[in-house]
Amino acid sequence: DQQVKQNSPSLSVQEGRISILNCDYTNSMFDYFLWYKKYPAEGPTFLISISSIKDKNEDGRFTVFLNKSAKHLSLHIVPSQPGDSAVYFCAASAVTRGSTLGRLYFGRGTQLTVWP
Amino acid sequence: DAGVTQSPTHLIKTRGQQVTLRCSPISGHKSVSWYQQVLGQGPQFIFQYYEKEERGRGNFPDRFSARQFPNYSSELNVNALLLGDSALYLCASSLGGQNEKLFFGSGTQLSVL
Numbered sequence: 001d002q003q004v005k006q007n008s009p010s011l012s013v014q015e016g017r018i019s020i021l022n023c024d025y026t027n028s029m030f031d032y033f034l035w036y037k038k039y040p041a042e043g044p045t046f047l048i049s050i051s052s053i054k055d056k057n058e059d060g061r062f063t064v065f066l067n068k069s070a071k072h073l074s075l076h077i078v079p080s081q082p083g084d085s086a087v088y089f090c091a092a093s094a095v096t097r098g099s100t101l102g103r104l105y106f107g108r109g110t111q112l113t114v115w116p
Numbered sequence: 117d118a119g120v121t122q123s124p125t126h127l128i129k130t131r132g133q134q135v136t137l138r139c140s141p142i143s144g145h146k147s148v149s150w151y152q153q154v155l156g157q158g159p160q161f162i163f164q165y166y167e168k169e170e171r172g173r174g175n176f177p178d179r180f181s182a183r184q185f186p187n188y189s190s191e192l193n194v195n196a197l198l199l200g201d202s203a204l205y206l207c208a209s210s211l212g213g214q215n216e217k218l219f220f221g222s223g224t225q226l227s228v229l
Contacts (some may be wrong), residue, residue, distance in 0.1 A: 003157070006158075007139075034217060035219070036220075041222065042222050043120070043206055043208075043220030043221050043222045044206070044220045044225050046217040046218070046219070048203070049217060051134070083182050090158070091158075096135075103161045103164055103172045103174070104149075104151075104159075104161065104218065105161070106158030106159045106160070107158050108156065108157055108158050109158055
């Protein structure tokens with residue numbers, strides 16, 4: 001059963017515009033969320049994360065919003081650049097006290113294409 | 117600093133064979149996790165090791181096994197390969213604390229014929 005869902009397999013955005021990638025989750029125990037970017041023939045690269053005690057985290061052009069009541073998070077990229085074209089994965093974890101982060105639940109990914 | 121390194125990068129096996137994949141974590145990282153990524157899907161958790169002990173196991177059959185060595189490198193073994201084991205196998209490392217990011221290697225692309 002898919003506990004993290006990315007319902008849009010692809011997104012196409014013009015350079016300079018905002019890209020919004022969405023992610024939903026079903027497990028209410030998830031308390032830590034991450035976004036990864038993946039280029040072909042490379043491993044996923046960490047982008048940004050957010051803890052469940054926050055509703056927003058910003059890092060440069062990337063902002064992640066978390067709506068716990070709706071079990072929804074989104075990644076905003078402003079402004080979008082052609083180099084942002086990649087597959088974006090949403091991931092979640094239920095980090096119990098004293099444990100170590102290792103098990104992430106991933107969505108299926110969204111292919112972002114930013115065109116000039 | 118070197119990132120997470122995996123070997124080999126590509127591998128072709130036939131059904132029934134056994135395979136060993138290797139991973140070296142980032143220097144100083146004590147936790148190693150393994151993931152399987154089938155085409156069109158997100159990575160699926162297989163194992164996590166921390167300080168040479170298994171800390172978690174995903175929903176994979178006993179044909180899958182792993183271990184972590186004193187230098188924190190790790191091996192993933194898959195026995196009696198099936199066609200469905202064809203996938204990208206990713207290794208990730210972290211320091212081992214809570215709320216950390218995982219650093220991924222480029223993966224080993226396994227094809228089972």
